[in-house]
Amino acid sequence: MNTQDNDPREALVWAALKTVSFPGMTRDIVSFGFVREVAVFDEDGSATAAVKLKVNTHNPGVGDTLRAATEEALVALKDISRARVSVEVVAPVKPEAAQQKAIAADPSLLKGIKYVVAIASGKGGVGKSTVASNLAVRLAQMGHSVGLMDADIYGPSVPLMFGIEARPRVIDEKLLPFEKHGVRVMSLGFVLDVDTPVIWRGPMVMKAIEQLLGDVAWGELDFLLVDLPPGTGDAQLTLTQKVPLSGALIVSTPQDVALIDARKGLAMFRKVNVPVLGMVENMSGFACPKCGEVSYIFKQDGARHTAEVLDCRFLGGIPLDPAIVRGGDDGVPVVAADPDGAHALAFGKIAEAMIEEVAKEAKKRPSFQIL
Ligand SMILES: Nc1ncnc2c1ncn2[C@@H]1O[C@H](COP(=O)(O)OP(=O)(O)O)[C@@H](O)[C@H]1O
Ligand SMILES: [Mg+2]
Numbered sequence: 001m002n003t004q005d006n007d008p009r010e011a012l013v014w015a016a017l018k019t020v021s022f023p024g025m026t027r028d029i030v031s032f033g034f035v036r037e038v039a040v041f042d043e044d045g046s047a048t049a050a051v052k053l054k055v056n057t058h059n060p061g062v063g064d065t066l067r068a069a070t071e072e073a074l075v076a077l078k079d080i081s082r083a084r085v086s087v088e089v090v091a092p093v094k095p096e097a098a099q100q101k102a103i104a105a106d107p108s109l110l111k112g113i114k115y116v117v118a119i120a121s122g123k124g125g126v127g128k129s130t131v132a133s134n135l136a137v138r139l140a141q142m143g144h145s146v147g148l149m150d151a152d153i154y155g156p157s158v159p160l161m162f163g164i165e166a167r168p169r170v171i172d173e174k175l176l177p178f179e180k181h182g183v184r185v186m187s188l189g190f191v192l193d194v195d196t197p198v199i200w201r202g203p204m205v206m207k208a209i210e211q212l213l214g215d216v217a218w219g220e221l222d223f224l225l226v227d228l229p230p231g232t233g234d235a236q237l238t239l240t241q242k243v244p245l246s247g248a249l250i251v252s253t254p255q256d257v258a259l260i261d262a263r264k265g266l267a268m269f270r271k272v273n274v275p276v277l278g279m280v281e282n283m284s285g286f287a288c289p290k291c292g293e294v295s296y297i298f299k300q301d302g303a304r305h306t307a308e309v310l311d312c313r314f315l316g317g318i319p320l321d322p323a324i325v326r327g328g329d330d331g332v333p334v335v336a337a338d339p340d341g342a343h344a345l346a347f348g349k350i351a352e353a354m355i356e357e358v359a360k361e362a363k364k365r366p367s368f369q370i371l
Helices: 009-017 062-075 128-141 202-214 234-242 256-271 302-309 322-330 342-364
Strands: 035-043 046-056 082-090 113-120 146-150 178-180 183-187 221-227 247-252 276-287 314-320
Touching: 009 035, 009 046, 009 062, 046 062, 062 082, 113 128, 113 234, 113 256, 113 342, 128 146, 128 183, 128 221, 128 247, 128 276, 128 322, 128 342, 202 234, 234 256, 247 256, 247 302, 247 342, 256 276, 256 302, 276 302, 276 342, 302 314, 314 342
Parallel strands: 046 082, 113 221, 113 247, 146 183, 146 221, 247 276, 276 314
Antiparallel strands: 035 046, 178 183
């Protein structure tokens, strides 16, 4: 916890901690979220800094290296004469470790769908729907049959991104998905009344999502991508409990705050035994609209580093580009508007990496593949 209000010297300590990088990386321990407690107090007349670190790594040796480096950075401060640093090293939970536990999923809910992949983020506005939409279109362009389910109860944006305004038809008590840009699309936005209050309580959320899962005539699909609401709340939990998810893909921007949130999302999926297929970095660098050259406004490769530390695959990055915003607003995802362009190729690479991972996971746990 940041307790900078307690003692003005704590701000100096935080600043010093930001100069300590994780062994072998350029990122510092504060931005990784490894600093858990900071306190400054006078003890026997000496200004003492006490710092607690909790570090996710498979390498137990990192603890000692970090402790020494942190103590050195702290005592170098002229206001601090003593440093007490404790480091707790926690090995990241590997999906394999949790394999034995079965998910209480109902396989009949999504019969005929080969892989169900959740697109998640710890935070809103990082481009989760943009990534879900373009990835879905790309998978379709690659010849797969693809569905996209927009389960974001807080801000369903897939109808806008696909330029669909109509309401879905109901046949044999099933909602018919729309088919656009080669993708079968269903959204909570189609079935929600615009006046429905945003603050949905647990049971209502669960009901809506169950309906989206059970009452849509998806037909046979290779992939169903699910655009989840941001965060780790009821909607995500229902989904992870009800659907035999083949895996989850985490979208993050390179900034530290978003990455800390992505880390929480990742921890949630691992806790409920859903394999995390990897991380996608969105808005990584700015693509110049004139020459296409990418310049890095935020830290370069933040998600790549976090993926490394958290022991999951980095699936690829998508730069910030006004063409992507336009695509979203015009209802034609950039991959559909320009199937041979740089973005389409980048999404293609992400799609290929995702397919590899999902197949690997399915092999490990065959019950996850509903055929
Ligand atoms: N790579 C990108 N380049 C430029 N704008 C983007 C990019 N990704 C997303 N956006 C824009 O950012 C906004 C938020 O994206 P969205 O996909 O709706 O985020 P989320 O689903 O995570 O809330 C949208 O206006 C979208 O067009
Ligand atoms: Mg969204």
